[in-house]
Amino acid sequence: MSDYLQMLEDPEVLRELIMDHYKYPHHHSLTEDMKYRKVHMSSASCIDDITVQSDIEDGVIKDIRFDGTACTISTASTSIMSDLLRGKTVSEAKAIIDQYMNMVDGKDYDPALLEEAVAMKNVWRQANRIKCATIGWNAMKQMIEESENGHE
Amino acid sequence: MIDVQAIRRDFPMFAAHPELVYFDNGATTLKPQCVIDAVTGFYTGHTSNVHRGDYAIAAMNDRLYDGARDSFARLLNCLPEEIAFTHNATASLNQIAWGLSHDFLKRGDVILTTEAEHASNLLPWFRLSHDYGIEIRYIPVDEQANIRLDAFKEAMRPEVKAVAVAMVTNVLGSVQPIKEMAEIAHANGALMIADGAQAVPHMKVDVRDLDLDFLAFSAHKMCGPDGVGILYGKKDLMEQMSPIFLGGDMNARFQKSLTYELKHTPLKFESGTPNIEGVIGAAKACDYIMNIGLDEIHEYERKLRAVFLEKMSKLDNIVIYNPDNEYGPIDFNAKDVFSQDAAGYLASRNIAVRSGNHCAKILHEVIGTDSTIRASLYFYNTEEEVEMCVRACADISLENAIGIFF
Numbered sequence: 001m002s003d004y005l006q007m008l009e010d011p012e013v014l015r016e017l018i019m020d021h022y023k024y025p026h027h028h029s030l031t032e033d034m035k036y037r038k039v040h041m042s043s044a045s046c047i048d049d050i051t052v053q054s055d056i057e058d059g060v061i062k063d064i065r066f067d068g069t070a071c072t073i074s075t076a077s078t079s080i081m082s083d084l085l086r087g088k089t090v091s092e093a094k095a096i097i098d099q100y101m102n103m104v105d106g107k108d109y110d111p112a113l114l115e116e117a118v119a120m121k122n123v124w125r126q127a128n129r130i131k132c133a134t135i136g137w138n139a140m141k142q143m144i145e146e147s148e149n150g151h152e
Numbered sequence: 153m154i155d156v157q158a159i160r161r162d163f164p165m166f167a168a169h170p171e172l173v174y175f176d177n178g179a180t181t182l183k184p185q186c187v188i189d190a191v192t193g194f195y196t197g198h199t200s201n202v203h204r205g206d207y208a209i210a211a212m213n214d215r216l217y218d219g220a221r222d223s224f225a226r227l228l229n230c231l232p233e234e235i236a237f238t239h240n241a242t243a244s245l246n247q248i249a250w251g252l253s254h255d256f257l258k259r260g261d262v263i264l265t266t267e268a269e270h271a272s273n274l275l276p277w278f279r280l281s282h283d284y285g286i287e288i289r290y291i292p293v294d295e296q297a298n299i300r301l302d303a304f305k306e307a308m309r310p311e312v313k314a315v316a317v318a319m320v321t322n323v324l325g326s327v328q329p330i331k332e333m334a335e336i337a338h339a340n341g342a343l344m345i346a347d348g349a350q351a352v353p354h355m356k357v358d359v360r361d362l363d364l365d366f367l368a369f370s371a372h373k374m375c376g377p378d379g380v381g382i383l384y385g386k387k388d389l390m391e392q393m394s395p396i397f398l399g400g401d402m403n404a405r406f407q408k409s410l411t412y413e414l415k416h417t418p419l420k421f422e423s424g425t426p427n428i429e430g431v432i433g434a435a436k437a438c439d440y441i442m443n444i445g446l447d448e449i450h451e452y453e454r455k456l457r458a459v460f461l462e463k464m465s466k467l468d469n470i471v472i473y474n475p476d477n478e479y480g481p482i483d484f485n486a487k488d489v490f491s492q493d494a495a496g497y498l499a500s501r502n503i504a505v506r507s508g509n510h511c512a513k514i515l516h517e518v519i520g521t522d523s524t525i526r527a528s529l530y531f532y533n534t535e536e537e538v539e540m541c542v543r544a545c546a547d548i549s550l551e552n553a554i555g556i557f558f
């Protein structure tokens with residue numbers, strides 16, 4: 001196991017990661033650029049209200065951005081997602097999203113693929129927060145599917 | 153005087169969860185054993201439909217079901233036939249709104265409400281506006297959602313035909329001056345409709361004294377079962393109002409020529425098989441809280457809230473949005489912590505509260521925040537529970553809120 005992955009086992013490190021991504025979220029601004037796809041996510045049961053944008057060209061995710069009001073878990077999980085899936089091909093991204101969804105469901109997953117996203121590994125214990133941990137990821141999944149189906 | 157320890161022994165949830173501090177009574181309340189027994193007794197001892205069987209058990213259920221109106225009539229000081237059972241406060245409010253549009257209002261008429269209402273007392277009126285051209289106007293409220301009578305009088309124009317407001321608002325617990333409002337509304341020829349969901353369980357509501365035309369509330373927020381709403385209406389108004397649902401049990405006769413005749417009120421509002429066991433349980437709940445005494449409940453909660461407020465006000469990390477409201481829930485946030493994160497932390501300390509916008513999605517424009525934490529009390533809560541909640545609130549921080557996941 002690499003030092004990096006070992007470090008991501010430490011609860012203190014993971015807690016700091018969530019804190020940092022919440023206080024200083026990455027790629028946290030929207031663009032007017034028309035080539036971006038856009039999904040607005042809000043759920044009736046939680047107060048999170050976020051918009052995620054992505055630029056997917058030739059099967060590669062070139063950029064991900066997001067904005068909105070949301071709790072620590074929603075904000076941090078979306079911020080981490082925006083780091084992790086940037087630059088990935090659509091098929092790589094889909095594999096990572098699958099592993100992530102397994103993890104937040106409390107199933108087996110591959111930590112090496114998920115990198116910093118393993119910070120969310122215990123969220124499934126608070127069932128009502130799973131939707132927070134998946135809100136941005138679901139938005140991205142939706143945009144990837146749209147890009148594959150040739151939707152604008 | 154309320155003997156809270158004796159009361160707590162009536163509620164099996166406390167024995168099942170000795171560690172739990174249940175401060176989410178605005179959402180729903182716990183049930184005493186007598187209510188549970190009334191509901192399960194129907195399943196184990198006297199199952200039948202109502203108003204149709206010619207056998208002893210069916211007759212017994214008719215008596216229990218229709219007798220439930222007597223309990224609520226005593227609670228509200230009205231006639232039993234002025235009580236109809238629906239499925240929740242929401243269903244009662246929808247019946248009132250639709251009934252008004254069908255039988256009382258016309259295009260261009262105005263309904264007054266406030267921005268502090270629960271969705272259930274807004275969306276049915278919004279629809280009247282879209283479908284029938286009935287105009288909705290908001291009575292101005294102050295930053296703690298209280299209606300001032302001078303502002304209300306000013307809003308009370310000749311074109312206003314109905315006023316629909318919560319007696320106690322669900323987020324801030326503002327107690328509105330309903331009696332004075334009813335007087336002003338009636339002097340203007342407008343109907344007075346009260347959403348009593350957060351009021352009837354907690355204080356004496358005398359519909360004669362308040363001169364209410366319609367009142368809606370739910371049994372589940374007053375120790376009763378889910379799925380039972382109460383619709384009160386003055387008898388002549390109930391007679392004039394058409395039911396939203398038509399079907400079995402509520403018709404007197406119908407012919408193939410498409411004519412039909414309805415039963416008299418309140419039966420015409422209860423189409424199809426009702427929630428029989430729920431209504432029987434609701435009557436038990438009604439008797440149970442009357443036996444404790446609504447004035448006693450009100451006074452106990454007022455004092456407990458005052459202690460709660462005093463202790464919460466001393467915490468530097470807590471912002472309270474309704475400090476001046478004497479009654480109802482305490483609505484707050486922890487500084488720099490999103491409400492859902494803070495509520496998650498409180499849950500890790502076994503304190504059940506609600507975070508979010510509390511189905512009052514336009515209220516944030518009044519109080520200036522999107523989402524809050526609501527801690528709502530009932531007569532079975534104690535000062536020790538208040539202490540535990542305050543101690544946990546003192547520890548809410550971003551670090552601790554994230555810490556619950558590790």
Ligand SMILES: Cc1ncc(COP(=O)(O)O)c(C=O)c1O
Pocket residue numbers: 178179240241242243270272273318320321322347349350370
């Ligand atoms: C003021 C108010 N009105 C109406 C309702 C709706 O009650 P129910 O969900 O039981 O229909 C509520 C419930 O939260 C409420 O607080």
